[in-house]
Amino acid sequence: xxxxxxxxxxxxxxxxxxxxxxxxxxxxxxxxxxxxxxxxxxxxxxxxxxxxxxxxxxxxxxxxxxxxxxxxxxxxxxxxxxxxxxxxxxxxxxxxxxxxxxxxxxxxxxxxxxxxxxxxxxxxxxxxxxxxxxxxxxxxxxxxxxxxxxxxxxxxxxxxxxxxxxxxxxxxxxxxxxxxxxxxxxxxxxxxxxxxxxxxxxxxxxxxxxxxxxxxxxxxxxxxxxxxxxxxxxxxxxxxxxxxxxxxxxxxxxxxxxxxxxxxxxxxxxxxxxxxxxxxxxxxxxxxxxxxxxxxxxxxxxxxxxxxxxxxxxxxxxxxxxxxxxxxxxxxxxxxxxxxxxxxxxxxxxxxxxxxxxxxxxxxxxxxxxxxxxxxxxxxxxxxxxxxxxxxxxxxxxxxxxxxxxxxxxxxxxxxxxxxxxxxxxxxxxxxxxxxxxxxxxxxxxxxxxxxxxxxxxxxxxxxxxxxxxxxxxxxxxxxxxxxxxxxxxxxxxxxxxxxxxxxxxxxxxxxx
Amino acid sequence: xxxxxxxxxxxxxxxxxxxxxxxxxxxxxxxxxxxxxxxxxxxxxxxxxxxxxxxxxxxxxxxxxxxxxxxxxxxxxxxxxxxxxxxxxxxxxxxxxxxxxxxxxxxxxxxxxxxxxxxxxxxxxxxxxxxx
Amino acid sequence: xxxxxxxxxxxxxxxxxxxxxxxxxxxxxxxxxxxxxxxxxxxxxxxxxxxxxxxxxxxxxxxxxxxxxxxxxxxxxxxxxxxxxxxxxxxxxxxxxxxxxxxxxxxxxxxxxxxxxxxxxxxxxxxxxxxxxxxxxxxxxxxxxxxxxxxxxxxxxxxxxxxxxxxxxxxxxxxxxxxxxxxxxxxxxxxxxxxxxxxxxxxxxxxxxxxxxxxxxxxxxxxxxxxxxxxxxxxxxxxxxxxxxxxxxxxxxxxxxxxxxxxxxxxxxxxxxxxxxxxxxxxxxxxxxxxxxxxxxxxxxxxxxxxxxxxxxxxxxxxxxxxxxxxxxxxxx
Numbered sequence: 002x003x004x005x006x007x008x009x010x011x012x013x014x015x016x017x018x019x020x021x022x023x024x025x026x027x028x029x030x031x032x033x034x035x036x037x038x039x040x041x042x043x044x045x046x047x048x049x050x051x052x053x054x055x056x057x058x059x060x061x062x063x064x065x066x067x068x069x070x071x072x073x074x075x076x077x078x079x080x081x082x083x084x085x086x087x088x089x090x091x092x093x094x095x096x097x098x099x100x101x102x103x104x105x106x107x108x109x110x111x112x113x114x115x116x117x118x119x120x121x122x123x124x125x126x127x128x129x130x131x132x133x134x135x136x137x138x139x140x141x142x143x144x145x146x147x148x149x150x151x152x153x154x155x156x157x158x159x160x161x162x163x164x165x166x167x168x169x170x171x172x173x174x175x176x177x178x179x180x181x182x183x184x185x186x187x188x189x190x191x192x193x194x195x196x197x198x199x200x201x202x203x204x205x206x207x208x209x210x211x212x213x214x215x216x217x218x219x220x221x222x223x224x225x226x227x228x229x230x231x232x233x234x235x236x237x238x239x240x241x242x243x244x245x246x247x248x249x250x251x252x253x254x255x256x257x258x259x260x261x262x263x264x265x266x267x268x269x270x271x272x273x274x275x276x277x278x279x280x281x282x283x284x285x286x287x288x289x290x291x292x293x294x295x296x297x298x299x300x301x302x303x304x305x306x307x308x309x310x311x312x313x314x315x316x317x318x319x320x321x322x323x324x325x326x327x328x329x330x331x332x333x334x335x336x337x338x339x340x341x342x343x344x345x346x347x348x349x350x351x352x353x354x355x356x357x358x359x360x361x362x363x364x365x366x367x368x369x370x371x372x373x374x375x376x377x378x379x380x381x382x383x384x385x386x387x388x389x390x391x392x393x394x395x396x397x398x399x400x401x402x403x404x405x406x407x408x409x410x411x412x413x414x415x416x417x418x419x420x421x422x423x424x425x426x427x428x429x430x431x432x433x434x435x436x437x438x439x440x441x442x443x444x445x446x447x448x449x450x451x452x453x454x455x456x457x458x459x460x461x462x463x464x465x466x467x468x469x470x471x472x473x474x475x476x477x478x479x480x481x482x483x484x485x486x487x488x489x490x491x492x493x494x495x496x497x498x499x500x501x502x503x504x505x506x507x508x509x510x511x512x513x514x
Numbered sequence: 515x516x517x518x519x520x521x522x523x524x525x526x527x528x529x530x531x532x533x534x535x536x537x538x539x540x541x542x543x544x545x546x547x548x549x550x551x552x553x554x555x556x557x558x559x560x561x562x563x564x565x566x567x568x569x570x571x572x573x574x575x576x577x578x579x580x581x582x583x584x585x586x587x588x589x590x591x592x593x594x595x596x597x598x599x600x601x602x603x604x605x606x607x608x609x610x611x612x613x614x615x616x617x618x619x620x621x622x623x624x625x626x627x628x629x630x631x632x633x634x635x636x637x638x639x640x641x642x643x644x645x646x
Numbered sequence: 647x648x649x650x651x652x653x654x655x656x657x658x659x660x661x662x663x664x665x666x667x668x669x670x671x672x673x674x675x676x677x678x679x680x681x682x683x684x685x686x687x688x689x690x691x692x693x694x695x696x697x698x699x700x701x702x703x704x705x706x707x708x709x710x711x712x713x714x715x716x717x718x719x720x721x722x723x724x725x726x727x728x729x730x731x732x733x734x735x736x737x738x739x740x741x742x743x744x745x746x747x748x749x750x751x752x753x754x755x756x757x758x759x760x761x762x763x764x765x766x767x768x769x770x771x772x773x774x775x776x777x778x779x780x781x782x783x784x785x786x787x788x789x790x791x792x793x794x795x796x797x798x799x800x801x802x803x804x805x806x807x808x809x810x811x812x813x814x815x816x817x818x819x820x821x822x823x824x825x826x827x828x829x830x831x832x833x834x835x836x837x838x839x840x841x842x843x844x845x846x847x848x849x850x851x852x853x854x855x856x857x858x859x860x861x862x863x864x865x866x867x868x869x870x871x872x873x874x875x876x877x878x879x880x881x882x883x884x885x886x887x888x889x890x891x892x893x894x895x896x897x898x899x900x901x902x903x904x905x906x907x908x909x910x911x912x913x914x915x916x917x918x919x920x921x922x923x924x925x926x927x928x929x930x931x932x933x934x935x936x937x938x939x940x941x942x943x944x945x946x947x948x949x950x951x952x953x954x955x956x957x958x959x960x961x962x963x964x965x966x967x968x969x970x971x972x973x974x975x976x977x978x979x
Contacts, residue, residue, distance in 0.1 A: 038559055055633035144856040166552045168545065172538040178531050185730070186524040188815055188841040191761065193524055203696075203727040217578075219557075220601070224570040226554075227605055228561035345699075347846040350853075355846075355869070393559055394607035395616055398598040401574070405581060405597060406624055409590060410634045418582035422575065429571070435552025452527045453843060460840050461809040461856055 004134055011361025015369055020063050023056075024366050027064035028373045031071020036079055036388045039223060040400055042072035043332035043442065044215035046340065048407035050208045053343045059359050063366040065340060066320075069333050070122060070367065073273075073313050074374045077114035078385050081107060081305070082235045090273045090312040093281040097296065097304030099235075104299040107237040109244070111382045113251045113302050114309040116243060119375040120252075121259040121310035125317035126367045128263050133353070133364070137325040140350040145454040145461065146469055148326075150478040151269050152451035155322075155330050157482040158270035160440040161489040169436040177444025178451075180205050188456060206417065207339040209408050210445055211332070213421045214438050216404035218428020220397045225433065227393060234389045240382045250292065251306040254284050258310030266318020269328045270485060273315035280311035317367065324348055324360060328447065332439045335446040573604045589639015594621035686718040686928055692748040694734025696727045701749045703945065704776065704909050708749070711937040717928055730757025730816065732765065739769035741914045744921050747773070751909035752818050755961075755968050759978045760816030767965065770912040771922060772958050774929045777942060778906035778950035779863045780883035781822055782890065784876040786855050794879040794899045797859065798830050805836040811851040812861040815841045816977050818907040819848075819861040822882055824971035826896070829903050834974035852876060863907060864889050865946040882906070889946055908950050908964075910957070926953050 014020065034040045046065050053061055076091035081098035094114060101110040143151075156178075160170035183194045184204030195201040243251065261283070262276040284307040288296050295301040322328045327348040329335035341348050346356060353360050378385070408421045431438060455469075462468035470476050545551075554562050581597040599617035607613050625641065628634040638645055689712070693705040705723045712718040726734035731754040738748045748770070758766050783794070791797040801808045805827070812819025820841070824834040840857055842848040849867065852860035853875060860867070860876075864887045870876045871890065878893040882905040886895055896903060913925060932938050933951045942949055952960060972978040 038557065051628075051634045052632045141850070141853050142855070144854050145851070146856075168538065168541055169552055172535070172542055175531060175535045175538055179528075179535060182528055182531065188524070188843065191524045193528060202733055221571050221574060222555065223557070223559050224574050224605060225566045225568070226560045226562055226564060227567070227570075228559050229564070230561075232559075345696075349846070349850060351846065351850065392607065394602040394605035395612075397559075397605055398601035398607075398616075399620060401578070401601050402594050402598045402620060402624070405578075405594060406590075406628070406636075409585065410628060410636060413635070413637065415582045415585060418578070418585075422578050422582070426575065432555040433566075435554060437555075448531075453847075455527065456523070457840050457842070457851070460838065463806060463838070 004130060007134075007357060007361045008130055008365060010358070011363075011365035012368075014059065014358055014362035015063060015365040020060055020362065020366065021369070023060040023064040024067050024370055025373060027067020028071040028370050028377060030064075031068035031073075032075035032374065032377055032385060033071075033388065034068070035072035035075020035077075036385045037075075037391065037396065038079065038083075038389075039219050039396060041215065041333075042069050043211065043336050044219075045072070046333060046336045047208055047211040047215065048403050050336070050340055050343060051407060051410040053340055058344045058346060058356075059362045061340065061344075062337070062359065062363050065337055066363055066367055067370045067373075069316060069337075070313070070370050071374055071377075072333075073122075073316050074115060074118050074378050075385065076312075077118070077305075077309055078111060078378075078382060079389065081110045081114065082237065082386050083232055083389055090277050090315070092274075093277045093308035094305055094312075096281065097300045097302070100298070100300030101302065101305065102235040102237070102300070106300065106302075107235055108240045108382075109247050109302060110300070110305050111237060112240050112243040112379065113247060113306045115240075115375060115378040115382070117251060117255045117258065117306045117310040118313040118378075119371055120255045121262060121314040122317060122371040122374075123368065124256075124259050125263040125266075125314035126364065126371065129267075129317050129321055129367070130364055132267070133321055133325055133360075136321060137350045137353045140325050143326075143350070143474070144472065145457040146472055147474045147478070148454040149451060149458055149469065150475040150482075151322075151326065151328055152447050152454065154478050154482040154485070155269045155328055155447055156440075156444060156451065158485045159330065159443045160437075161486050166435055167489060167493070169434075170440050173431060173436045173438065174440035174444040177441035177446075178448030180210060180441075181445045181448035182452070188453060205420070205445070206411065207336070207342075207445065208411055209417050209421050210424055211336050211339070211442055212404050212407050213424035214428035214431075214441060215332075216400050216407075217421060217425025218432055218438065220401045220404075221425060221429035222432045223393070223397055225429070232389060234386065237383050237386055240379055242379070247302055250302050254280070254303045254307035255310040257283060258307040258312075259314040262311035262314025262316075263318040266315030266330075267321040268481075269322040269326065269330050270481065273312055273319055273331055276311040276315045277308040280307040283307065320367075324352060324363075325350060327352075327450070329443060332442040335443050338446055570604050574601060577601065577604070585637065587639075589641055590636040591621035591625045591641050592639055594624070685716050686712075686924070687720050688745045689718050689720070690722045690724065690743070690746050692734050692738065692746065693723060693725045694727075694731035694748060694750065694754065696725060700753070700779075700907075700909060701731065701751070705749045707941045707945065708776075708911075708932065711935065711941055712928070712932055714937050715932065715935045717931050717935070730754065730761055730814070732757055732761050732763040735763065735767075735770070736765050738912065738914055739765040743914060744917060746914055747925065748912050749909060750912055752821070752907050752964060752968070753814075755965055756816040756818065756821055756972065759969055759972050767912065767961055769915045771915060771917040772961055773911045773913055773922065773925045773953070774933075775908055775910035775950055775952040775957050775960065776929070776933070777947040778883070778908040779865065779947060780881045780887045781819065781861055781905060781907060782864045782867050782871070782881050782887070782893065783826075783859060783861050783879045784852060784867050784871065785859045785879060786852055787875050787877050788855070789858065789877065791879070792877065794894075794896070794901070797879055798826075798901075801858075802830065802832050805832050806838055808859070809838040809840050809857040810859045810861060811840040811842055811848040811857040813842060813848060815839075816972060818905075820975065820977070821968050821971055822905045823861055824975045825903055825905060825967070826901060828971065828974065829901050834971060835976050837975060839975075868946075883948065887948075906948070906950060910952075910961075929953070 034045045045068050077094050080091040080095035081102050084095050084099035098110045156174055160174040161167050183201055185202045186193050192202055258280045261280050265276040266273055281304055284303040285296050288301060288303060292301045292303055296304060319331055319334050323334045329338045408417050458468060577597055577600040581593045584593040595617040598620055599613050602613050625636055628636055691705045691708060693702040695701040702725060709721045709723045712721050726737055734748055785791050810823060820839050823837055823839060827834045827837055840851060848860050848862050851857045867876055868889050871878045878890055880896045880899055881887045881893050882896055884904045
């Protein structure tokens with residue numbers, strides 16, 4: 002059966018009343034948390050992990066994907082109207098978008114963001130539809146040496162590219178990898194770092210760790226430094242569409258953003274954030290005439306259209322390694338990987354043949370989700386904007402309550418609530434002293450995968466470490482990892498010489514959601 | 515090493531991570547000692563120009579511990595109401611009636627959504643009377 | 647592999663049922679269901695592993711069929727994960743609860759050895775053996791070996807360069823591989839065994855061709871064997887598997903051993919003889935029911951029922967066999 006037929010069956014599955022309802026809940030929830038400060042898609046999916054005990058897998062993933070896409074749409078609203086991005090990937094949108102809003106063009110900024118997200122999301126989902134099965138077919142031939150190289154690439158890029166201090170990013174990654182070792186070692190059956198506590202032999206629960214780092218850490222961080230002045234939200238009237246002139250200026254950045262976002266998201270490196278600042282840099286370079294004048298002054302629409310398209314395309318791209326290789330490169334993807342594991346499902350080359358209904362239903366739901374999101378975000382933008390004024394004491398009280406709920410609902414154990422608090426305090430300390438959160442979460446999930454493949458590669462090759470570069474694929478991937486480290490160092494040194502902030506440094510501000 | 519147990523040696527990888535952690539720790543320590551600290555993470559609701567509110571953090575931590583201990587006795591919704599209300603007041607909520615209404619409404623709504631919508635069990639405590 | 651979540655998926659339903667049973671006066675001893683023995687109540691079954699695994703599936707199948715056949719009512723199932731099942735074993739060994747049963751099996755027998763658990767199956771009361779799964783030895787479709795004999799010959803010549811993938815360390819696949827090696831004259835200490843934290847991963851290793859062969863439960867590999875991506879060389883049981891009727895057994899091909907990954911049920915240590923008899927009767931009735939026969943077929947399980955003193959001595963012999971081979975391999979000192 003070819004992809005088109007499978008996709009059509011996927012649509013049939015995704016359009017069932019139950020799945021459609023979960024898709025709708027997902028995109029509404031996603032937009033909501035995208036707009037709201039202090040809560041992001043990774044945390045939301047983590048909080049909802051308990052539903053994996055009662056809801057079937059297709060429905061749950063359709064909802065999670067809706068949250069993931071929705072948060073990308075919602076994040077732009079916050080960036081444009083409040084100038085403080087809610088998600089890492091929306092940082093670039095804030096630069097020009099907020100200037101446009103201040104100059105009275107908030108509606109156009111919101112519209113180009115929403116339509117650009119729709120265009121990019123749809124094209125990228127189509128690319129995912131075509132590419133993923135091919136990649137899955139090919140990935141069957143990957144060996145543990147190749148997988149180990151891929152994990153190294155993902156880990157290196159996540160820690161080197163995010164945050165203002167690559168050293169702290171690396172430290173954060175190692176903390177996550179250490180936490181991932183706690184529990185019974187699956188290959189040898191030995192306990193590691195359990196300190197005689199029976200509860201720890203099953204490992205540190207991913208839900209608890211993720212919810213603690215994101216939700217509890219963020220709430221404590223806010224408690225330490227809550228802004229006392231009310232947020233300055235720029236008002237906006239109902240948005241119906243985009244004037245012809247703005248469409249003319251937007252469509253090329255949309256396509257360029259998509260072309261950057263999908264491939265970069267799809268290689269297991271860097272996740273969804275890198276392409277947004279690349280897109281911004283390119284649009285700024287290409288700007289001519291009126292647009293060139295607007296960039297950095299009154300806000301150029303190209304600077305909103307490009308990064309927004311890039312971030313949605315990358316979100317679809319990130320699903321490629323998640324589904325075909327079982328590798329996560331963003332914290333949201335990492336939590337979704339935990340959800341797969343909680344169902345006893347194993348994302349990887351065989352998922353497409355062993356669970357076609359789930360995979361194709363999920364992909365079909367992405368198309369549906371994009372349409373729903375366009376409808377939700379264009380005319381309702383002014384409604385979402387009201388959410389920006391939600392009283393902060395209630396918002397963070399709610400976040401903390403949901404953190405308790407997400408943890409307690411899993412196994413009704415007060416012990417886990419205590420673990421939640423302890424890791425939450427760690428999350429606060431990391432935020433306060435400039436350690437990014439995302440590498441810790443990715444390290445927690447990818448670390449054990451890397452270890453298993455490393456040990457198997459060693460077993461198969463009888464302890465010969467040179468085997469780790471024995472395949473062409475591994476050589477290329479490890480080369481890319483090295484390149485990422487060097488590039489990140491060079492960029493930083495150059496930026497320091499010039500004495501201005503790099504896009505990476507800006508991204509660091511929001512890293513963690 | 516015995517070829518049969520290479521992949522089953524649980525020690526090597528923890529040592530590697532441990533060594534790297536120590537190295538990274540020393541490197542960060544050196545940076546900080548030389549005066550190169552990293553800025554705290556920023557956010558919509560963060561204003562790092564003010565002094566740190568350590569008291570607020572201590573109150574939230576204490577609230578959370580009390581919440582965790584009370585669940586077994588008064589059920590999740592009431593313990594959650596305490597957590598929510600306490601957090602809101604700590605973060606500066608002043609309209610007491612709004613705090614009370616929200617503190618009771620949110621946990622009860624969540625109780626219904628999780629119990630009936632998602633079939634995830636939460637101990638209702640005395641609120642059992644509201645369940646059917 | 648990764649930290650798994652502790653789940654109690656069906657316990658809520660079970661609790662509801664239990665509550666319902668209590669409310670309705672709980673027919674225990676009322677003798678109102680026409681000649682049949684009254685349903686056993688208050689039974690708890692522990693699955694000493696994560697949800698979704700073999701122990702979990704077995705426990706939940708028992709729960710469902712015991713209740714559907716009215717042999718028991720209000721049966722609860724819960725999971726105690728970790729340490730190759732020995733966390734659960736510890737809990738059972740320390741328990742004073744006469745109504746607590748634990749599913750267990752060959753993997754726990756191996757796990758007790760490799761983890762050096764202080765509690766062993768001697769600290770429990772064996773009730774019955776229920777079912778078994780046959781293992782299948784496969785090679786990638788593009789590999790040169792078409793017969794078991796051909797593969798064993800190359801393996802014998804260079805065991806170190808013949809990596810073979812299976813499940814976790816000390817589990818049924820590694821035990822079986824050690825037994826085969828021993829039988830055909832290969833030093834078990836020389837086996838290059840690639841442990842995996844699940845059948846799906848072992849499958850990927852074989853498909854990518856980085857290991858020379860793979861060993862796993864018949865149902866794990868069946869799909870890829872039928873699709874022509876894997877070549878099955880032998881199944882481990884006494885008889886051919888119903889799932890792969892054309893694949894010969896080890897015995898048929900001159901390797902004199904039969905092997906099953908079996909599962910059974912144990913209770914707390916020091917259980918009274920009358921309670922032991924009650925559970926033996928309960929499981930015998932379950933075994934004889936139509937519902938259980940259908941469950942076996944639906945799950946690709948083979949009927950492997952045994953009780954009483956025969957079962958106790960079977961456990962002892964399996965324990966001895968596992969200990970010997972794991973010592974030869976070098977996993978148990």
